[in-house]
Amino acid sequence: MIAEGRGLPLEDFRPASMLRVARTPIAVPRFPVIDFHTHLTWSPGLEPGETIQVIAGGSELLPTMDAKRVRIMVNLTGGYGDGLRDALRVHPQAHPGRFLTFTEPWWSRVAESGCAQFQADEVERAHRAGARGLKVLKILGLFAREHGNSGSLIAVDDPRFDPMWEVAGALGMPVVIHVSDPRAFFLPVDSSNERWEELHAHPDWSFHGPEFPGNLELQEARRRVIERHPRTQFVCAHVADAEDLAYVSECLDAHPNMHVDISARIGELGRQPRTSRRFFDLYQDRILFGTDAIPGGVEYPQQVFGEELYEIYYRFLETEDEYFDYAPASVPPQGRWRIYGIGLPDGVLRKVYWANAARLLGLDESPPE
Numbered sequence: 272m273i274a275e276g277r278g279l280p281l282e283d284f285r286p287a288s289m290l291r292v293a294r295t296p297i298a299v300p301r302f303p304v305i306d307f308h309t310h311l312t313w314s315p316g317l318e319p320g321e322t323i324q325v326i327a328g329g330s331e332l333l334p335t336m337d338a339k340r341v342r343i344m345v346n347l348t349g350g351y352g353d354g355l356r357d358a359l360r361v362h363p364q365a366h367p368g369r370f371l372t373f374t375e376p377w378w379s380r381v382a383e384s385g386c387a388q389f390q391a392d393e394v395e396r397a398h399r400a401g402a403r404g405l406k407v408l409k410i411l412g413l414f415a416r417e418h419g420n421s422g423s424l425i426a427v428d429d430p431r432f433d434p435m436w437e438v439a440g441a442l443g444m445p446v447v448i449h450v451s452d453p454r455a456f457f458l459p460v461d462s463s464n465e466r467w468e469e470l471h472a473h474p475d476w477s478f479h480g481p482e483f484p485g486n487l488e489l490q491e492a493r494r495r496v497i498e499r500h501p502r503t504q505f506v507c508a509h510v511a512d513a514e515d516l517a518y519v520s521e522c523l524d525a526h527p528n529m530h531v532d533i534s535a536r537i538g539e540l541g542r543q544p545r546t547s548r549r550f551f552d553l554y555q556d557r558i559l560f561g562t563d564a565i566p567g568g569v570e571y572p573q574q575v576f577g578e579e580l581y582e583i584y585y586r587f588l589e590t591e592d593e594y595f596d597y598a599p600a601s602v603p604p605q606g607r608w609r610i611y612g613i614g615l616p617d618g619v620l621r622k623v624y625w626a627n628a629a630r631l632l633g634l635d636e637s638p639p640e
Contacts (some may be wrong), residue, residue, distance in 0.1 A: 541610025
C-alpha cells in the first residue's frame with residue numbers, strides 16, 4: 272500500500288500487464304542459426320598491450336548453443352597480435368566449425384607515424400592467422416584521440432584508415448562497424464529522455480555535449496566510408512539506427528555493400544512491428560541475426576548469453592505475439608516498453624538466421640540440417 276499523497280519511486284514501479292494475449296514460446300528456431308554478433312573475449316581497447324581476456328571457453332557455451340540450434344557463434348572482439356592468436360586457439364581451433372573470430376584495429380598505436388600501413392598490414396597478418404573479419408567498435412569516433420587520451424577525437428572517416436578498409440575488402444573480410452548509439456544517448460539526461468534509467472545506471476554511455484560529435488554526424492561519416500570503399504562489405508551493427516528505419520533504408524538503397532545486424536535492437540524494432548516487418552521484407556538479403564551476447568553477468572540483461580535471450584529473439588522473429596519483454600529482466604533495461612513479434616515467413620527467416628551471414632563469411636548458404 273502507498274500512503275495517500277505519496278509518490279512511487281520509479282525504481283519500485285513493476286507494473287503487471289492485465290492483457291490476455293497469445294504467448295507462443297519458441298524454444299528452437301525454425302532453421303539453424305549463425306549468431307553474427309557476440310563477445311566471447313575482450314581486447315585492451317585503447318590501452319597498450321595484446322593480452323586478451325577470455326570471458327567463456329567453448330565448452331561453457333556449446334550446451335546452450337546446441338539447445339538453441341546456434342550452429343556458429345562469431346566472436347567479434349578477438350583483438351590483435353598475440354591476443355588474437357589466443358582467441359583463435361580458445362574458440363575456433365578448439366572447436367572447429369562452431370566458432371569464428373574477428374580481429375580489431377590496434378587502437379593504442381593509431382597516433383604513431385606510419386599508422387595507416389601498419390593497420391592494413393595487421394589486418395592481413397590477422398587474416399593469415401585465421402581471423403574471418405574486422406570489428407570496429409565505437410572507439411573510433413567517440414573515444415580514440417590524436418594523442419592517446421588527449422587531443423581531438425579521430426573521425427570515423429579519417430583517411431588514415433582507408434588502407435585498412437581496402438585490405439579487408441580485398442581479402443573478403445566483412446567489416447562490422449559500430450559508430451553510434453541510441454539517439455537518447457546524445458540528448459540531455461532529463462525527464463524527457465526515454466532512457467533516463469539506463470543512462471543513470473550507465474552515465475558513461477551519455478554522449479551529450481559539445482565534446483562529442485552528434486548522432487547523425489557519426490552516421491554520415493560511416494556512410495562516407497562505405498561509399499569510398501565499394502569492394503568492402505560493411506555490416507552496420509545494431510541495425511545502423513533502429514530508431515529511424517527510413518534513414519537506414521536510404522543508406523541501404525544507396526550502398527549495395529552495406530548490411531545490418533539486429534543485435535541488441537529488438538527492443539527498438541519490436542515497438543514498430545509493422546514498419547520493421549516491411550523493412551525485413553524489403554532488405555531480407557542484407558539483414559543478419561545477432562544478439563550482442565556476452566556470457567555471464569547481469570549488468571546488461573539484453574545481452575546476457577543464455578537460453579532465455581535466444582528464445583526472446585526467436586519469438587520476435589517467428590511469431591506475431593503482442594506486448595512481451597525484449598530482455599530477460601524484471602525492468603526493461605533499455606526503456607520502459609514492450610515489443611511485438613513480426614512473424615517472418617520461412618524464406619526470410621532462412622536468410623536472416625543463416626544464409627546472409629554465411630555468404631559474407633564464405634560458408635555454404637544452405638543451412639545444415
